Amino acid sequence: MTMLSLTNELGTVLQLFMRSLETGSVYALAALGIIIIYRTSNIVHFAQGSLGMFNTFVVTYVFLSFRLPLWASTLCGVAAAIGLGFLVDLLIIRHTKKVSPLAKQIITLGLIMVFLGLAPMLFGVDPLSLPRFLQSGDVNFGGASISHNAILNISLGLVLMGILFYVLQKTKMGLAVRTTASNEPVARLMGVPTRRVTLAAWALAGVLGCLSGVMIAPTTTVTTSLMDAVQVNALFGCVLGGFQTFYGPVLGAYIIGVGRNFLVYYVSSIWGEQIMYLLILIFLIFRPNGLIGKKFIKKV
Amino acid sequence: MVEPLMDLTLAPQTTTRTLAEDDALRVERLSISFGGLRAVDDLSFAVKKKEIFGLIGPNGAGKTTVFNCITQFYRPDEGNVFFRTGKGDGVVNLVGRPVHSIIGLGLVRTFQNVEVIQELSLLENVLIGAHIDFKATIFEQAFKLPRARREERLFQKKAEEALAFLGIIDRRDLLAGGQPYGVLKKVELARTLMANPRLIILDEPAAGLNDSETHELASTIRQIRDAYDCTILLVEHDMRLVMGVCDRICAISFGKFLACDVPEGIKRNKLVQEAYLGEEEA
Amino acid sequence: MNDLSSPFTNAKPALWRNAYLRFVLFGLLIATLPLFSSLGLMKSSTLNYIGNVLVYAVAALGLNLLLGYAGLISLGTAGFMGLGSYIAAYIVKDMGMSFWAALVAAVLIPTLIGLLIGLISLRIEGIYLAIATLCVSEILLKSFEQADSITGGMQGKSVSYPVVFGHAFNRSSTYLMLVVVLTLVMMLTHSFVNGQKGRALHAMRGSEVAAQAMGVNLLQYRLIAFSLATAYSALSGVLYVFFVKFSYPSVWNMNLSLYVLAAVVIGGLRSIYGTVIGTFVVWAVPDLILKNLPVVGGINGLPYIFNGILIIVVVMFAPQGISGLWPLKKKKKRQQVPQQVPPSGKEAG
Numbered sequence: 001m002t003m004l005s006l007t008n009e010l011g012t013v014l015q016l017f018m019r020s021l022e023t024g025s026v027y028a029l030a031a032l033g034i035i036i037i038y039r040t041s042n043i044v045h046f047a048q049g050s051l052g053m054f055n056t057f058v059v060t061y062v063f064l065s066f067r068l069p070l071w072a073s074t075l076c077g078v079a080a081a082i083g084l085g086f087l088v089d090l091l092i093i094r095h096t097k098k099v100s101p102l103a104k105q106i107i108t109l110g111l112i113m114v115f116l117g118l119a120p121m122l123f124g125v126d127p128l129s130l131p132r133f134l135q136s137g138d139v140n141f142g143g144a145s146i147s148h149n150a151i152l153n154i155s156l157g158l159v160l161m162g163i164l165f166y167v168l169q170k171t172k173m174g175l176a177v178r179t180t181a182s183n184e185p186v187a188r189l190m191g192v193p194t195r196r197v198t199l200a201a202w203a204l205a206g207v208l209g210c211l212s213g214v215m216i217a218p219t220t221t222v223t224t225s226l227m228d229a230v231q232v233n234a235l236f237g238c239v240l241g242g243f244q245t246f247y248g249p250v251l252g253a254y255i256i257g258v259g260r261n262f263l264v265y266y267v268s269s270i271w272g273e274q275i276m277y278l279l280i281l282i283f284l285i286f287r288p289n290g291l292i293g294k295k296f297i298k299k300v
Numbered sequence: 301m302v303e304p305l306m307d308l309t310l311a312p313q314t315t316t317r318t319l320a321e322d323d324a325l326r327v328e329r330l331s332i333s334f335g336g337l338r339a340v341d342d343l344s345f346a347v348k349k350k351e352i353f354g355l356i357g358p359n360g361a362g363k364t365t366v367f368n369c370i371t372q373f374y375r376p377d378e379g380n381v382f383f384r385t386g387k388g389d390g391v392v393n394l395v396g397r398p399v400h401s402i403i404g405l406g407l408v409r410t411f412q413n414v415e416v417i418q419e420l421s422l423l424e425n426v427l428i429g430a431h432i433d434f435k436a437t438i439f440e441q442a443f444k445l446p447r448a449r450r451e452e453r454l455f456q457k458k459a460e461e462a463l464a465f466l467g468i469i470d471r472r473d474l475l476a477g478g479q480p481y482g483v484l485k486k487v488e489l490a491r492t493l494m495a496n497p498r499l500i501i502l503d504e505p506a507a508g509l510n511d512s513e514t515h516e517l518a519s520t521i522r523q524i525r526d527a528y529d530c531t532i533l534l535v536e537h538d539m540r541l542v543m544g545v546c547d548r549i550c551a552i553s554f555g556k557f558l559a560c561d562v563p564e565g566i567k568r569n570k571l572v573q574e575a576y577l578g579e580e581e582a
Numbered sequence: 583m584n585d586l587s588s589p590f591t592n593a594k595p596a597l598w599r600n601a602y603l604r605f606v607l608f609g610l611l612i613a614t615l616p617l618f619s620s621l622g623l624m625k626s627s628t629l630n631y632i633g634n635v636l637v638y639a640v641a642a643l644g645l646n647l648l649l650g651y652a653g654l655i656s657l658g659t660a661g662f663m664g665l666g667s668y669i670a671a672y673i674v675k676d677m678g679m680s681f682w683a684a685l686v687a688a689v690l691i692p693t694l695i696g697l698l699i700g701l702i703s704l705r706i707e708g709i710y711l712a713i714a715t716l717c718v719s720e721i722l723l724k725s726f727e728q729a730d731s732i733t734g735g736m737q738g739k740s741v742s743y744p745v746v747f748g749h750a751f752n753r754s755s756t757y758l759m760l761v762v763v764l765t766l767v768m769m770l771t772h773s774f775v776n777g778q779k780g781r782a783l784h785a786m787r788g789s790e791v792a793a794q795a796m797g798v799n800l801l802q803y804r805l806i807a808f809s810l811a812t813a814y815s816a817l818s819g820v821l822y823v824f825f826v827k828f829s830y831p832s833v834w835n836m837n838l839s840l841y842v843l844a845a846v847v848i849g850g851l852r853s854i855y856g857t858v859i860g861t862f863v864v865w866a867v868p869d870l871i872l873k874n875l876p877v878v879g880g881i882n883g884l885p886y887i888f889n890g891i892l893i894i895v896v897v898m899f900a901p902q903g904i905s906g907l908w909p910l911k912k913k914k915k916r917q918q919v920p921q922q923v924p925p926s927g928k929e930a931g
Contacts, residue, residue: 044712044713046712092894092898095898096897096898099897099898100653101709102649102653102655103901105655106655106843106847106897107893107894107897109655109840109843109893110844110889110890110891110892110893110897111890111894112840112890113837113840113844113886113887113889113890113893114886114887114890114891115890116883116886116890117882117883117884117885117886117887117888117890118883118887119883120883121882121883121884124882125882228836232716232717232720235713235716236713236717238713239710239713243709270724270728271728273724274720274721274724277717277720277721278721280717281699281702281714281717282702284702284706284710284714285702285705288706289706373791373794373795398799399794399795400797400799400800402795402797403797408795408796409795411791411792411795415788415789415792415795416788416789416792417784417785417788417792418788419784419788420781420784420788424784427781428781428782428785428792428793428796429796430778431778431781431782431785431796431797432796434778436777438774438779438806441773441774441777441778441779441780442770442774442777443770443773444773448777451778452777452778491796
């Protein structure tokens with residue numbers, strides 16, 4: 001192998017890696033939303049993607065109809081996400097205290113259908129398109145070329161998650177979230193405002209979903225199936241990382257982002273993604289509770 | 301306080317590795333911890349064939365945990381549970397066996413909070429006790445082939461006998477949901493009878509029963525032992541029931557062995573009195 | 583054999599009390615619908631909708647076994663239906679083999695795959711099955727699009743009406759075949775859930791600890807429920823491809839799985855008739871009724887909103903679904919026995 005081809009190869013690997021970090025950020029933001037809901041409401045949130053899809057439609061609609069700048073449109077989407085998050089919790093989740101976890105899971109599946117219907121009802125059936133934040137500009141290093149927009153997305157993901165983990169670990173609010181997550185009834189008895197924590201969690205999950213939607217939208221068109229892959233990959237990030245910690249799913253999501261791109265590039269452009277899903281299923285045989293999972297003891 | 305306990309526990313562990321001739325079950329040096337807390341601590345006792353044996357202790361003494369360790373709902377950290385199976389004289393160590401395989405060995409249990417299926421009739425609930433005796437395959441059952449029908453009839457008759465034995469046959473087709481607690485307790489008992497038990501473990505059978513029901517229960521337990529020719533091990537809070545019905549009693553406190561004796565002996569035992577006094581002061 | 587007959591049951595129950603006879607009557611009832619169509623009392627397209635409902639009802643009955651008894655969710659219904667449809671089409675069309683060979687292979691292969699998925703995911707917590715099946719259906723959907731040589735790729739795969747025992751079926755006879763299969767499936771499901779295995783599933787749902795103590799191997803019974811759900815889905819896919827005569831990848835997406843789930847939840851868990859009616863509500867009501875309403879009828883996405891809201895409302899306020907409204911449901915068993923004279927006790931004094 002010549003020196004040139006080796007540097008080319010390194011450049012390709014680096015470029016793939018950076019691109020994976022970008023998709024990984026999208027999955028990680030969505031996964032973080034799912035795990036926050038799981039830990040505070042004990043619900044596997046299958047509608048995270050659908051909510052994100054709907055809010056991305058809001059962003060796109062505002063952007064195209066009112067010709068607001070993209071950042072302002074995104075703020076509108078974030079506001080819509082917070083509002084919808086509140087609505088979902090106030091109207092539905094809050095009234096399901098006595099409902100089994102299974103039934104709550106079914107409710108999120110019902111939510112998927114609601115948003116799947118609401119999006120074309122409000123925004124029409126034609127696919128829309130959303131531009132990138134930074135239209136042009138590339139950075140070259142080590143033979144890899146990375147767009148400014150990708151760097152923005154990667155940093156945005158990392159900064160957002162940095163802030164969230166800081167808040168979770170170091171602030172009183174974070175403590176409230178963590179106590180709610182570990183034992184909701186006890187936390188309530190101890191005076192933790194668990195209702196407000198849950199309400200905030202749904203709003204936050206909505207915002208994270210909306211941002212991941214806005215990030216992924218420029219790579220495709222805005223349709224009702226915009227977030228299907230994100231939802232699946234985010235859920236698999238949670239499975240891979242384990243449902244017991246906040247950071248496990250984020251880690252899992254990044255691993256999936258990287259693994260997916262490398263498998264698609266080096267193994268098979270058609271079957272790469274499926275191979276990755278199979279690998280994760282096989283991984284589960286050996287580590288059923290994920291990378292960072294603990295085992296539960298069931299009481300009789 | 302610790303020293304005399306050591307002496308008492310030393311006695312059983314020096315006996316043979318398997319079961320003595322007339323023993324139905326022997327728990328040997330059983331220990332289990334939950335997050336550093338020793339719920340059962342080096343406990344040993346033996347239950348004789350056809351005996352009604354009581355396990356007592358103050359609240360939180362670990363009685364139900366012992367039951368869960370015997371029936372393998374919990375995997376004990378240390379120790380053995382030797383059990384004489386079926387009609388023969390085979391002796392097995394229960395530790396490490398899958399929970400659902402225990403009933404097949406002839407050991408069947410009830411639960412502290414009655415565990416019956418609300419949406420099924422009493423008869424259907426009792427039929428679940430015969431689960432492992434059905435041989436028909438899923439296809440034979442779906443297509444109602446002769447063997448499936450025959451088995452269904454056979455076990456239905458057996459279940460009716462069990463319900464009749466416990467005096468609740470007139471309710472056989474009623475749903476379990478909404479039945480009085482005392483009836484549900486009997487359904488659980490009837491369900492254990494379906495499994496041709498060698499040893500029945502009753503977890504607080506009198507909990508939630510009124511005086512007359514408790515009184516009736518005592519005679520029912522004796523009748524079951526005689527009619528079904530089995531051994532009975534029970535955990536109970538109600539001292540009158542325990543003292544009245546048990547042949548021998550083992551007392552434990554904080555997971556540790558206190559004494560094992562006939563009811564009169566347990567009543568007089570200093571350690572047992574202290575353990576229960578401690579509870580009342582608290 | 584006489585000595586085995588129960589001394590406690592009365593004389594034979596009245597004929598109409600026989601559950602199997604009622605299934606047959608139900609089947610006869612829906613079998614007469616083409617008659618209305620040929621008399622001009624019902625639009626021909628309506629019959630297609632009803633036929634689809636019968637097809638989907640089979641898958642819904644399977645999912646009901648899984649969800650209603652094992653308390654597990656599968657999002658792989660559509661994937662396994664699609665797999666069944668493509669295998670059946672491939673065997674009949676490309677391999678030129680008989681309808682029966684197609685039926686057996688198209689049900690068996692997906693079931694075996696389902697068994698494997700179940701073995702992996704069910705050893706862990708219940709939620710993993712939903713996620714694993716979601717992933718499997720993604721894999722299957724991609725495969726339907728990519729495996730051109732078998733599935734026809736994006737163009738889809740077409741077959742003709744089935745040829746059974748040398749008789750080439752037309753639309754009406756295929757419709758009758760759907761009715762017969764659905765009725766049989768309902769009967770078999772009824773026998774199954776009321777037998778020993780069904781009781782074990784009941785026990786598992788009602789109390790896991792009691793089920794285990796009675797010798798029920800939880801993993802084994804979760805697998806049984808999941809395999810049955812998969813087999814029913816695959817069968818439903820086979821029926822679909824022979825009735826609709828086409829199989830496209832876009833049919834077998836996640837939304838179809840959600841529809842089937844909606845049918846089960848809305849119809850009522852553990853209710854056979856409820857499931858069939860639920861399927862009708864989920865598929866036929868939006869298409870046959872809502873679409874024709876003034877003003878709202880033209881709204882895009884209305885069927886989704888209708889079914890989505892219905893699911894949420896049912897889960898929150900009417901967990902038994904439509905079967906809870908069923909006027910005759912197990913009334914016999916609910917009747918109270920006259921209270922017995924209480925045994926003399928202290929509470930009397």
